[in-house]
Amino acid sequence: MVSSSNLGFPRMSANRELKKLVEAYWAGKVDHQALVDGAKELRALHWKIQKDAGIEFIPSNDYSLYDHVLDHLFVFGAIPSRYANIPSSTDKYFAMGRGLQRPAEGIDVPAMEMKKWFDTNYHYIVGEFSPATKFHLQDTKPVDQYLEAKALGIQTRPVILGPVSFLALGKESSDAPAGFDRMSLLDSLLPVYVELLTKLQAAGAEWVQVDEPILALDRPAEYKAYFAKAYTTITAAAPQLKFFLASYFGRYSSNLDFVADLPIHAIHIDAVRAPGDVDIVVSRVQGKTLKVSVGVVNGRNIWKNNLAQSIETVKRVIAAVGSDRVIVAPSCSLLHTPHSLASEKKMDAQIKNWMAFSVEKLHEIVTIVKAITAPGSVDAILAENAHAHELRKTSPLIHNPEVQAELKAIVPENFRRQSKFEVRAQKQQQKLNLPLYPTTTVGSFPQTKEVRVARQKFKKGETTLAQYNEFINSEIQKAVKFQEEVGLDMLVHGEFERNDMVEYFGENLKGYVFSEYGWVQSYGSRCVKPPIIFGDVSRPYAMTVETSVYAQSLTKLPMKGMLTGPVTMLQWSFVRDDQPRSETTYQIALALRKEVSDLAKAGIPAIQIDEPAIREGLPLLKEDQDAYLDWAVKSFLLATTDVPDETQIHTHMCYSDFNDIFPAIQALDADCITIENSKSDLKLLRAFEKYGYTNGIGPGLYDIHSPRVPPADEMKSRLNAINKYIKTNLLWVNPDCGLKTRGWTETEAALRNMCEVAKQARSAPIA
Incomplete structure (x- = not known):
């Protein structure tokens, strides 16, 4: 049957509880144990929200105290030498993200470079790589958080950043020799991924979500070999795990030529940003056993999903590959949308009725699944959704004739200064x-x-x-x-x-x-x-x-x-x-x-x-x-x-x-x-x-x-x-x-x- 899935959940919680907790730790107002315990409570709350909503594939390891890319740098031991003399591992982690200055202890280190996460307003920490980089499994955070959820009775799908994206999203360090290519480190990185994945397998994980968002970018031809080597290696080493490959923010384009042939078990489509990929991917995976994750709920914006359109898209995929191979999901992690509309008491009711934040998006995903698996069970919800879309389309709140007239009056001279810069x-x-x-x-x-x-x-x-x-x-x-x-x-x-x-x-x-x-x-x-x-x-x-x-x-x-x-x-x-x-x-x-x-x-x-x-x-x-x-x-x-x-x-x-x-x-x-x-x-x-x-x-x-x-x-x-x-x-x-x-x-x-x-x-x- 069709399954429901989430790719990631907002970390900050309803009232920015994580922000307050982390900043209290930085200010010395709470100790390390309070930081650990507080974060654990928030993770448990977020898993429960997703389970109660009816999500079947619930992510773990999507939670981070600072940044998920920084987490992976820390897990794999890719820590620049300038942080070596920071004794506390937690302080070392935060120093990589924000710098640390403690003159009395002889510590004065700047932060690592920060860069926008693709075309979002989220920022990630850029890894630094050189021939001297020696990867090792320094931390088992993905396993630990999986076991946390398991102890609560919640089976999750751990999320890890894929090995090719992990290297590609970094940079060559300033001391790397001319001509060095960080992708040459793939051979030394893969054994550490294998070690992590075998630990997840031993812990009882059934699926693992491997995010490879660089597949939404133009990739040189040699990346075909990188992906083939990486996924042949890691899937063979953990044969009991099922691999869910996720890319988002755009279409696969020519990258699909090699992605569809990888030894994976599911592939995710951002059907919001790349609706054309739906039919292309489906045709490419026919004849295979690969599951298709259809990201029809927008993880990047706050507007209510057009449930009727999404249901038709999912039905089209089902007709091509069968219902047991289809997963309904958000287009990307819900990291990029707010927690919930429940607390919004002052917003104009009409405009609020056009919206869905992260918690509401979970229910949209489940509604789409129910509309297919139990026809008639959500008819009232579908009717209410259709009515909200019609009201928004015709609302006089949206259109201003004066603004439209000003747009039509723009002339080429409006795009030039009077004189040249000199x-x-x-x-x-x-x-x-x-x-x-x-x-x-x-x-x-x-x-x-x-x-x-x-x-x-x-x-x-x-x-x-x-x-x-x-x-x-x-x-x-x-x-x-x-x-x-x-x-x-x-x-x-x-x-x-x-x-x-x-x-x-x-x-x-x-x-x-x-x-x-x-x-x-x-x-x-x-x-x-x-x-x-x-x-x-x-x-x-x-x-x-x-x-x-x-x-x-x-x-x-x-x-x-x-x-x-x-x-x-x-x-x-x-x-x-x-x-x-x-x-x-x-x-x-x-x-x-x-x-x-x-x-x-x-x-x-x-x-x-x-x-x-x-x-x-x-x-x-x-x-x-x-x-x-x-x-x-x-x-x-x-x-x-x-x-x-x-x-x-x-x-x-x-x-x-x-x-x-x-x-x-x-x-x-x-x-x-x-x-x-x-x-x-x-x-x-x-x-x-x-x-x-x-x-x-x-x-x-x-x-x-x-x-x-x-x-x-x-x-x-x-x-x-x-x-x-x-x-x-x-x-x-x-x-x-x-x-x-x-x-x-x-x-x-x-x-x-x-x-x-x-x-x-x-x-x-x-x-």
């Missing part, structure tokens, strides 16, 4: 009079407990708007004074009024709705609550002008207005699925265009429109990328070009492999781009050198995602290295991202070091 740069320098190596920050300053409490009190109605604004203005005053004291050249107001760089703007735009508890994990303990775009987007009033003008009035130094760009507003939201994403992005860009124009007219000399997610939105397959880059670049230009030459346009990007999209970066035509570079071993800058970038650029001089304070000598060395790639007259000095998550003590120390390094560089600039 002309603009001269006018801007005359106005701003900036020194060489001008210093700035990416935007936000620490969101202290006092800031968060003040915001909460205002939202609860415990303080008035006037009282709240007075508090925010006092924080801005302190931030401006602080920046002047440490020696920054281009200031920011600090963003104390903003809970999140996307949520804040969504709250001030029409077409958005917000959840109270719709948290999803971004990285480590960092959670975000994505806005929900349900309808046409428009700007009813100016959002930042008053605050920016006030901040500028406090100083004679230039002040940046701070906005979030249209692509990032799209990518970091849950987006309506009833129109092309490009159209939604243009709507956001038109709203931001009005804000940018108003800031310039109000005398703000520089405006930063952040686009950290522009690379994140890039389709995974190259054949799909040009169309995306065309509308992504145009949306940024649409938002930024209605200003005079004297107005300096900045943007910020992070976690980007700019080699993939460099012509698009150039086409943005920003006057200055700041980038995350501190963890990348300068690899990003090679793209700027290769392609000859001629606008201003501020590579991140230090990593803000770690609490450590880099000494001035370290920053000086990095600036000198950067200067070899970037011309002095184009080079800005800044941290690699906003400082919202840091404390004031470390922020002040790091920025003082940074500004001192810039001053020293001016005394002997590199030509």
Whole structure:
């Protein structure tokens, strides 16, 4: 019979219990045993939720204290030598993810590189590999968590990252010799996978889910041999295990030619992102005994499933391969959707009725199965689902004729600045009079407990708007004074009024709705609550002008207005699925265009429109990328070009492999781009050198995602290295991202070091 399955469950729980637990451990408020016990309780709760919903294939080892890729690096002993002198294994694990600075113990290590997990807003830790890497089974977490569930009477399907993706998603370490290929380590890695899998087999596991998400990417021909070797080896070593191969976020494309012939027992299709794969995969596996997992429930978005359509898709697969070979599943792990709608008490009831969070998606999966295995048993649910979809389709809440008219009125001139960069740069320098190596920050300053409490009190109605604004203005005053004291050249107001760089703007735009508890994990303990775009987007009033003008009035130094760009507003939201994403992005860009124009007219000399997610939105397959880059670049230009030459346009990007999209970066035509570079071993800058970038650029001089304070000598060395790639007259000095998550003590120390390094560089600039 048709089976129900889940690929992964959100880790943070209903009210971010895991975040609070881990951060309490970091702060020394709970000990190691409390961390272990608390995490175990949450895992048990999550398994029970899935079992009670009726899910048959329940995942284990999808739970992580920080990141699942970091977990695998730790399990297989792929730990860089710089962490060797950290005695506690738990502290070593967290140090790899976030760095660790304990001068009294002689410990001062930065975090490993962090990168976006494909085209999601989740971040994973990038493995470092060299000929010196020696794999060994250092930890048995996958076995331990399987046995935990088994002791509770729950048979799970352990999830492991496949050996080919494990290596492919890493990088060659900085000390690896030229020409070294990390994939050459596959032969030494496979015996450790075999050891792990045989332990799972001995523990009583029946199935194992092996995630190979790189199959959604373009893969060179030699990967056929890697996969053949890997799966021939591991399946033969654990003959009692059944192997469920999962890829997601896109279609298999030509990779299917070798995947379907692997010695596996089930293959998963992301039928949401790659609906065309359903018939292709089914035809490819006919005549085999391979099970087909049909991912018809969207694991990446929060809209209610169209159950009738999903049932028809599943029936089509059943007709081709038989019901005993079909598994109904989400398109990917539910890691990327919030926990449950149950706690959402304030959301508009009509809009809420269009949604399904993770717990609700489990019930959707089970409903689809029941509709096939027990026809008539879920007719009431199906009727209610169909009615909700019809209401959403016809709701006047969604469509705004004025916005539609503005879209039709866009002309080519809206995508161009008045003059070329060289002309603009001269006018801007005359106005701003900036020194060489001008210093700035990416935007936000620490969101202290006092800031968060003040915001909460205002939202609860415990303080008035006037009282709240007075508090925010006092924080801005302190931030401006602080920046002047440490020696920054281009200031920011600090963003104390903003809970999140996307949520804040969504709250001030029409077409958005917000959840109270719709948290999803971004990285480590960092959670975000994505806005929900349900309808046409428009700007009813100016959002930042008053605050920016006030901040500028406090100083004679230039002040940046701070906005979030249209692509990032799209990518970091849950987006309506009833129109092309490009159209939604243009709507956001038109709203931001009005804000940018108003800031310039109000005398703000520089405006930063952040686009950290522009690379994140890039389709995974190259054949799909040009169309995306065309509308992504145009949306940024649409938002930024209605200003005079004297107005300096900045943007910020992070976690980007700019080699993939460099012509698009150039086409943005920003006057200055700041980038995350501190963890990348300068690899990003090679793209700027290769392609000859001629606008201003501020590579991140230090990593803000770690609490450590880099000494001035370290920053000086990095600036000198950067200067070899970037011309002095184009080079800005800044941290690699906003400082919202840091404390004031470390922020002040790091920025003082940074500004001192810039001053020293001016005394002997590199030509």
